[in-house]
Amino acid sequence: MRYDEEHKAKTRQRIIEEAARRFRRDGVNATSVQTLMKALKLTHGGFYGHFASKDELIDEALRHCLLEIGAVTPASLTGDWSLPEFIQRYLSTVHRDEPARGCIFPTVSAELGQRGEAHPATDQALLARLGQLGEHLPDPQDAVLVLSTLVGALVLSRGVVDPELSDRVLDGARTALLELLEAKSSGA
Amino acid sequence: MRYDEEHKAKTRQRIIEEAARRFRRDGVNATSVQTLMKALKLTHGGFYGHFASKDELIDEALRHCLLEIGAVTPASLTGDWSLPEFIQRYLSTVHRDEPARGCIFPTVSAELGQRGEAHPATDQALLARLGQLGEHLPDPQDAVLVLSTLVGALVLSRGVVDPELSDRVLDGARTALLELLEAKSSGA
DNA sequence: TGTACATCAGTGAACGCGCGTTCACTGATGTAC
């Protein structure tokens, strides 16, 4: 089974990306090495040829989410974007229903933060996101308000059983946030 | 070891309350029956004299948090309270640092909502909380915005490593929220 | 009042299971001669 030079590095990257997906969808603790490797059509023993421990993978996968992907996908913040568009995409049913491809703050950060196991890269990612939001706001100080609202609305909309109530949370937060921004822009 | 009539009911209640604390502090999945019973100076075998399964305890403990305690403690919403006071207490360092005695939405609801295992009582509790907030707002529609901001700011402040950044998130959300309310009140 | 028995909340060993981790092994391919 000799493979080409890049093969092992590619497998490692596949593990990281699948972990980043599953950590957000199922939780870090609920994602086992066995099921993760099985999803990639590999056996669990091979995992330790790539990582010293599950903790090392957690570190790598969180780095990947927080720094490479950028923490708030699928509502991307790279390139040209308008704040209303970003808000609409963040508070969409697609984002709510697909945590695996979404923002890491309402999922992994919430899980690890609860127990005081927050990852240092979270700080870096949060500061970067607040900076980007601030550039699109009349008052950059409001970036914390906007991001908090987005994260909280997503948490609440996912934590509720009734789909109608869940939609109402997303709609309510989006409407109120967009109105607020318009009032601030015209007022300032 | 014959006990008085109320003894078993009291033990059951103690288990529920300790679980409600630990579910918020450590997470539902990370709280084992063994450690829970040990914390109450009981042995794990006795647990099944009170509950048919861990799932039944989860149900009971969530009901306790969501309906009896009221989901958003320690920032109580019962009796007389002003919205600014409530916001200040919710976004306090005490609340951030003691999830065990705090609001269930940024902890247990986030954990269970992630995997689609939300508890039906969450809906009821959320509606009640939105109703109470709405009564203190010029525009009741803004209740979703306020609660989302509170929950999101707590999640973010707990998910960050640097204490200063964490304080900045709490302070930023509190300031922006209070300013917003004042502007709305005087404007309306 | 004194003794024998019933009650039942709580005990603790044991179960099967999935977890993270280890390790001797496999076998397709590149290299040496």
Next chain:
DNA sequence: TGTACATCAGTGAACGCGCGTTCACTGATGTAC
């Protein structure tokens, strides 16, 4: 060009451990006589 050997990503059985759960048992107290 053909054969023997080295490489090493991936394999899969096995480990100790903690999980949720079961169950025969304990023993302090209430009740019956």
